[in-house]
Amino acid sequence: MSRPVPLAETWRQWAPRLQQAPAVALFSDFDGTLAPIVRHAARARLPLQTHKLLQQLAQRPRMFVGIVSGRSVADLRRLVRLRRLGYIGIHGLEVAWPRQPVWSRVSAAHRARIEKAKTDLEGSLGDIRGLWLENKSASVAVHFRNAAANALPRIEREVRRVHRQAGGRLKLQSGKKILELLPALGASKGTAVLRMLRELPRRLGARPFPVYLGDDATDESVFSALAGRGLCVRVGAGTDSVAPYFVPDAVGVRRFLRYLLTLRSG
């Protein structure tokens, strides 16, 4: 990990590569990258301009657009409302190609285990104000953005206890103001993106040049997976990352998408 440099400073180097690549695969995280972080994750919205840009990009020939998130694919499809896009949900545990049903690695036994973990956490943390336990069916997310800071040690302790009790069958993952328990199946955003990339030359008729945008710790697995073979951009300034470049915020992301659209429209 090191400190990324501003993408704008090296843009001249990337523009011709993105323009001349036989195909481009643009993958992006959702929350904090395409959609602003809001107080309650259920109220997240994709800005209209970003929606339009994604739609236009996905309509370009030899261009693939995929959304990669900790949210479920069903949730992403409801929020993004673009059928031409590919979706990777629950940190790689769910995959859906454009207009295709969701393919999930999570079995009924996993779901039962997740449900049990959620019930357990409800029992031990249910009294904490502002805490939101979300059962995504394939995982349970503990959102503590709106909980008091002095409740955090107890939240962490309880989540770790439930994790320990699962005896290696659940994995504990942390992101921005969120702790999450999910089936330990060795999946990550990075492995899921690589799997989609392997399939893309057949669908696009050319080997795509990969681009990835993300703002959180869980996006680092994609940056690592694509190191040396694509353009990796971390969203947000002042954070160490495997990604060599950064844009400061969602406005920077939009500017990049607009520029990419221009380059692929020539």
Ligand SMILES: [Mg+2]
């Ligand atoms: Mg994010």
